[in-house]
Amino acid sequence: MEPHGGVPQTRFSEASGTAAQIAVSAHEEKITNGTNAPVDPHATRGARVERESFRNGRIICAVYPENTTMAWIVPARYNPYSMPKSLADDRLSISAEDYVTAMEMITNDFRFRCYCMFYSRLMALWISLSILVLILVLLGQPNGGLGVLIFALIWMLILLLGIICILITRKHMLIGLRHCVQSANKLLIKSDMLAGVEDRGQLSCHKIVVIFMYIRSAECLPDIERLIRQQNATAQPRAIEMSAAEVKDLALRLVLKYSQNYVKETSKKRLLFPTRPLEGVSEFSPKHCATSYCLCQYVEKRHFKRSPREWYERIF
Incomplete structure (x- = not known):
């Protein structure tokens, strides 16, 4: 060429x-x-x-x-x-x-x-x-x-x-x-x-x-699987039964679903842990990444701990 x-x-x-x-x-x-x-x-x-x-x-x-x-x-x-x-x-x-x-x-x-x-x-x-x-x-x-x-x-x-x-x-x-x-x-x-x-x-x-x-997503997947099991166990009106293969597949799909936003926000330095008191306090501590949220923490925050959205947030 x-x-x-x-x-x-x-x-x-x-x-x-x-x-x-x-x-x-x-x-x-x-x-x-x-x-x-x-x-x-x-x-x-x-x-x-x-x-x-x-x-x-x-x-x-x-x-x-x-x-x-x-x-x-x-x-x-x-x-x-x-x-x-x-x-x-x-x-x-x-x-x-x-x-x-x-x-x-x-x-x-x-x-x-x-x-x-x-x-x-x-x-x-x-x-x-x-x-x-x-x-x-x-x-x-x-x-x-x-x-x-x-x-x-x-x-x-x-x-x-x-x-x-x-x-x-x-x-x-x-x-x-x-x-x-x-x-x-x-x-x-x-x-x-x-x-x-x-x-x-x-x-x-x-x-x-x-x-x-x-x-290294292999470090985050077990934690996401644990969160899925916890969510299924506390589901209302009754617990949700899922096999180990289904849990693993769902964890992978969640990782892929949030991968675009995770990479973009990491690149924009929006997921860094605070280093000074003026920057506030993070709800997470360093886990698989030393200075910012790791992938499993991001999925936990955006999916498992997401507050209910208002009607206009669902539209826009």
Whole structure:
């Protein structure tokens, strides 16, 4: 393949057996230092060296779009075949094929594309259009009158209804994005990795980044299974009977369900434990992550200890 962005890249070819190479795009966030090295696409857990030096819950890298021009108009374009060099560390068990598959599952999904293009823009576009129409009507009728007043009142009502519809649409976009990332994390969690999507821009769709986090989910799953059993035992009007396999499957589904929000909030440093009295007191103490909530604590807070939602929270 021709060099892209000044960095040589090689696509996978199952027929020819060509291995992918590590390539750093112009927008890749350099979290760790290292040099480009070829990746063995058939790498396994047994092939990596001791990984205990990796801190649990660490953000390994953030993958930015490759195109840089006309960020407000042109959709973001990602290259799943350009694997960040930080993911080629021998202490990580993620293979090149798993990375490519996960990136394709996320970036080629229409729910991800809709989120990139419309989530941050719908509200701004609708309000701008509404104000523009109102101004044009007022300028077209300089003498005003009862008709203009009635139109302005009706248009303000339409503006309010449009805002409500956009809020509902944005919520469903987030749900769709969560399901999209959840499908990719079902593959990545086997390699002690989780992916998440974070919007680091305002109206630019070229600031939507795909984050990769190192997390040993095997440490959190037993605690989530324990919480499920406790919830089933205290269920009303009677206890819920579940087999061990059903409990394990439900625990995994809860981890995948909350993985997108967990990775995003960890990246934004919203889950850090307080280090000073002014920062307040946390309801949890460090468990599987030294400085922030671990995955099981996040699931416990968002799922098992979540307070009942108001009617408007269910809609918006």
